[in-house]
Amino acid sequence: MKQLILVTGGSRSGKSRYAQDMAESMNGDLCFIATAEGGDGEMIARIEAHQQMRDATRWLTAEEPLDVCSVVRAHQLCSCFLMDCATLWVSNIMFAAEQKGELFAEEQMRTKVDQLVQAYHEHRGSLIVVTNEVGMGIVPDNALARxxxxxxxxxxxxxxxxxxxxILVSCGIPVTLKQ
Structure with missing residues (x-):
């Protein structure tokens, strides 16, 4: 059954592993939408570690930091998309706008999410989105971070x-928030 699933949690909570296991339990071809960009050695190592965890015979990997909807629309044969992660997607879009001298505002964020949901509805398969729960910590000390x-x-x-x-994943334990 086709589903849109959101998997959230803190950094290193086990959410990516949980989402990947969930996707791999589904039949058919899988598409990993990687929103991360390897900006430094540590991030490149993280990306490579994630790649090694995926079975290349089942997974198509699409590296797309900005236009994730185009990946969903271009790969109609995939039975499940795993987007990891929405948090980096937001920062990529935000900084791309700033490089053009523009401000990426809340209304634009709403539009981007609506476009992603629409692309999901136009597709025959499931979409699992991994995100970080960033609002449970201290209030950031600068306007950009806030x-x-x-x-x-x-x-x-x-x-x-x-x-x-x-699903919220904490300490490697999934807790269902909405079913």
């Missing part, structure tokens, strides 16, 4: 609203 936190919060709320299931 705006980022707010945009991720908006993204997560909208994805959760549209999702069939929402």
């Amino acid at each position: 705006r980022y936190r707010d945009l991720v919060g908006t993204c997560n709320q909208l994805l959760a609203f549209h999702a069939d299931r929402v």
